Amino acid sequence: MGAFLVRKAAVTEWIRSLAREQPLFFPQPVGRSGFRFQPLREGSEVRFDHYRPSVVPPGRQLTPAGEVLFRYRTGEGGVPGFESVLDASPRILAGVRPCDLRGIYLMDRVNREGRDDPHYLTRRANTAIIACDCLAPCDDFCFCETVGSLRWREGADLFLTSVDGDFLVEALTPLGESLLPGTGFARCEDVAGLRARAEEVRVRPFGRHFALSPERIAAILPGLWRSPVWENCGQRCLSCGSCNLVCPTCYCFDIQDDFDISDPSSGDRRRNWDGCLLPNFAEVAGGHNFRPQPSARQRHRVKRKFEYLVGRLAEGSFCVGCGRCGRQCTVGIDIFDIVSELVAVAEPPP
Amino acid sequence: MIPNFTTPDVAAPGVAASGVFVPETACSRELYLPQAARLLEVEALTARESRFKVELPRPLGHRPGQFVMLSAPGIGEAPISISCGPRDDAILEMVIRRVGTLTRFLHELEPGQWVGVRGPFGSGFDLGDFYGRDLLFVVGGLGMVPMRSLIQAVMATPDRFGKVTLISGWRTPADELFRAEVQSWSRLGEGSGRVRVIRLVDDTAKLPWDGGVGLVTEPIADLDLDPERTVAALCGPPVMYKFVILELVARGLAPSRIFVDLERRMRCGVGKCGHCQINHLYCCQDGPVFRLDRVAHLPEALP
Ligand SMILES: Cc1cc2nc3c(=O)[nH]c(=O)nc-3n(C[C@H](O)[C@H](O)[C@H](O)COP(=O)(O)OP(=O)(O)OC[C@H]3O[C@@H](n4cnc5c(N)ncnc54)[C@H](O)[C@@H]3O)c2cc1C
Ligand code: SF4
Ligand code: SF4
Ligand code: FES
Numbered sequence: 001m002g003a004f005l006v007r008k009a010a011v012t013e014w015i016r017s018l019a020r021e022q023p024l025f026f027p028q029p030v031g032r033s034g035f036r037f038q039p040l041r042e043g044s045e046v047r048f049d050h051y052r053p054s055v056v057p058p059g060r061q062l063t064p065a066g067e068v069l070f071r072y073r074t075g076e077g078g079v080p081g082f083e084s085v086l087d088a089s090p091r092i093l094a095g096v097r098p099c100d101l102r103g104i105y106l107m108d109r110v111n112r113e114g115r116d117d118p119h120y121l122t123r124r125a126n127t128a129i130i131a132c133d134c135l136a137p138c139d140d141f142c143f144c145e146t147v148g149s150l151r152w153r154e155g156a157d158l159f160l161t162s163v164d165g166d167f168l169v170e171a172l173t174p175l176g177e178s179l180l181p182g183t184g185f186a187r188c189e190d191v192a193g194l195r196a197r198a199e200e201v202r203v204r205p206f207g208r209h210f211a212l213s214p215e216r217i218a219a220i221l222p223g224l225w226r227s228p229v230w231e232n233c234g235q236r237c238l239s240c241g242s243c244n245l246v247c248p249t250c251y252c253f254d255i256q257d258d259f260d261i262s263d264p265s266s267g268d269r270r271r272n273w274d275g276c277l278l279p280n281f282a283e284v285a286g287g288h289n290f291r292p293q294p295s296a297r298q299r300h301r302v303k304r305k306f307e308y309l310v311g312r313l314a315e316g317s318f319c320v321g322c323g324r325c326g327r328q329c330t331v332g333i334d335i336f337d338i339v340s341e342l343v344a345v346a347e348p349p350p
Numbered sequence: 351m352i353p354n355f356t357t358p359d360v361a362a363p364g365v366a367a368s369g370v371f372v373p374e375t376a377c378s379r380e381l382y383l384p385q386a387a388r389l390l391e392v393e394a395l396t397a398r399e400s401r402f403k404v405e406l407p408r409p410l411g412h413r414p415g416q417f418v419m420l421s422a423p424g425i426g427e428a429p430i431s432i433s434c435g436p437r438d439d440a441i442l443e444m445v446i447r448r449v450g451t452l453t454r455f456l457h458e459l460e461p462g463q464w465v466g467v468r469g470p471f472g473s474g475f476d477l478g479d480f481y482g483r484d485l486l487f488v489v490g491g492l493g494m495v496p497m498r499s500l501i502q503a504v505m506a507t508p509d510r511f512g513k514v515t516l517i518s519g520w521r522t523p524a525d526e527l528f529r530a531e532v533q534s535w536s537r538l539g540e541g542s543g544r545v546r547v548i549r550l551v552d553d554t555a556k557l558p559w560d561g562g563v564g565l566v567t568e569p570i571a572d573l574d575l576d577p578e579r580t581v582a583a584l585c586g587p588p589v590m591y592k593f594v595i596l597e598l599v600a601r602g603l604a605p606s607r608i609f610v611d612l613e614r615r616m617r618c619g620v621g622k623c624g625h626c627q628i629n630h631l632y633c634c635q636d637g638p639v640f641r642l643d644r645v646a647h648l649p650e651a652l653p
């Protein structure tokens with residue numbers, strides 16, 4: 001697969017030309033300090049640096065809120081007909097950072113676990129990803145290195161690394177290769193050398209670090225079911241669910257029907273993002289709630305990311321260390337702090 | 351345009367030559383797609399519960415203890431237990447309590463109208479665990495509905511099992527489900543003494559009642575029960591399990607001989623939506639029927 005050393009201006013021009021051919025989502029500044037993945041238009045800025053994670057992770061493009069699962073129509077004799085809706089329109093996600101790339105990789109796994117989810121996988125198969133390496137932490141919330149996301153490349157079709165003011169552009173898949181311009185990019189022979197060069201300037205240590213590895217964290221969590229740490233963060237939590245909504249590896253959903261007001265015999269079934277921090281997430285008929293307290297829901301979230309899914313899928317930490325949940329929480333609950341406290345309780349520093 | 355969409359990793363199983371991803375099997379495409387089923391009968395059993403009989407395009411091929419996702423297009427979808435034993439025809443029986451939006455709507459339907467059905471889903475019971483054993487069924491309220499699918503399967507070939515005991519608990523006599531059918535089971539065992547039925551209510555509510563008054567836990571201590579020969583199956587409201595299990599364990603029943611049918615909120619039925627999790631397990635996939643020794647150590651299993 002090809003690798004090229006390209007001037008930044010040429011990369012920008014190339015991204016712009018791709019965006020003219022199909023929807024290309026690129027993180028763009030919105031409001032004062034937020035970023036959003038949205039279609040790149042003529043005149044929008046293309047900047048790979050000065051990056052802060054978008055509020056909503058790019059992977060959410062693959063499960064858009066309110067996506068239609070199927071349409072129904074009541075036919076002759078009242079018999080309902082159902083038609084599955086799959087979105088196979090091509091798109092490119094560009095400017096995806098390693099943590100979010102790993103998030104998408106994990107969602108690929110989840111959606112192929114057991115039965116394939118045709119809606120996600122169809123969109124995913126028609127999505128090309130242009131990822132970009134991080135050489136400095138985006139801000140103080142970042143902890144991607146400690147959970148194994150910083151050097152993640154799998155799932156990207158093209159991977160960009162900034163080297164001395166230019167970009168090393170590596171095609172990782174045939175699809176990635178096919179997105180490169182025919183000529184104009186100078187082939188680069190010494191990929192290893194350039195990557196080593198980028199590694200030299202990468203900030204070290206990168207972002208915040210846990211005192212234990214993800215494997216050890218998964219191993220100590222079962223013994224911490226009754227830790228006071230849950231109650232402490234549960235007491236502050238407002239159960240707003242923002243931490244779920246911004247997380248690249250939260251994928252729980254709810255399903256709702258919608259009928260066409262002008263023709264009630266037809267309509268669709270949709271799915272919407274849901275979150276395990278919301279109070280009635282685990283409530284059943286009769287009113288019994290299996291996680292009534294915020295502390296039980298916090299524990300579930302943390303154990304899901306750091307223990308349950310780790311054991312179930314054997315893909316390492318399900319928290320990719322993007323820092324979004326901590327950045328977003330109005331009362332300052334940060335999953336990094338929760339896990340650090342748990343680690344300190346289980347294995348106090350000597 | 352993007353010339354060739356063969357993202358190898360993800361799409362490999364179903365990438366068509368055109369490059370557009372096509373899920374490999376019809377089943378995959380239909381993950382959330384119901385099949386239309388015609389309502390044959392609706393029979394009110396109590397003030398809140400009705401029995402629904404529907405006809406599917408093809409037999410479900412279910413095991414006892416499995417469930418379906420039942421829907422009314424435009425209204426919604428919910429997990430509902432299959433209430434009949436395995437059968438060769440395409441008939442599905444359910445008992446539905448009116449509690450909210452969808453269930454209220456379903457109760458308004460009449461024979462000849464249509465619903466949507468996905469499934470069957472879940473682990474269900476494996477009859478192999480019950481052959482040749484004495485069986486003890488403990489049910490509370492609506493727990494009778496899924497358990498009926500197992501008991502019907504047992505009653506279809508009673509000679510393949512040992513003694514059968516059913517303890518059922520209801521709030522009042524007016525809440526009892528399947529009284530006639532339960533009586534027919536107990537007649538099956540008349541003379542041989544092989545089927546015993548203990549029917550209890552919390553409160554007779556001044557209604558005529560030929561059963562006992564009390565909780566389903568109470569008769570267990572005095573049952574004629576050989577713990578080495580017995581297998582128990584439990585289904586009822588969340589509060590019931592812990593106390594019944596305590597009684598059973600006190601009688602020497604090993605957790606590996608106790609099966610629990612657990613309820614959780616479910617939105618998808620196929621292990622994707624996250625609602626039904628019991629610690630790391632998915633009730634909709636790994637359950638809803640669990641062998642107790644496989645979940646007893648999980649703090650969220652029997653709260
Ligand atoms: C495996 C399983 C088998 C079940 N079998 C039966 C059965 O045989 N007969 C029967 O009458 N009921 C059964 N239920 C319960 C049934 O699914 C709920 O009563 C139904 O979802 C309520 O839907 P609704 O739209 O009428 O109520 P809603 O208006 O949605 O809500 C009413 C109440 O139901 C709760 N609820 C909503 N959605 C769900 C859900 N998906 N799962 C659980 N609770 C929910 C709500 O929190 C609320 O307390 C079963 C549930 C499970 C998980
Ligand atoms: S964002 Fe903060 S307050 Fe809101 S649910 Fe999450 S932890 Fe609780
Ligand atoms: S749990 Fe928080 S830090 Fe971890 S991946 Fe999710 S949003 Fe990012
Ligand atoms: S019901 Fe959706 S994961 Fe089990």
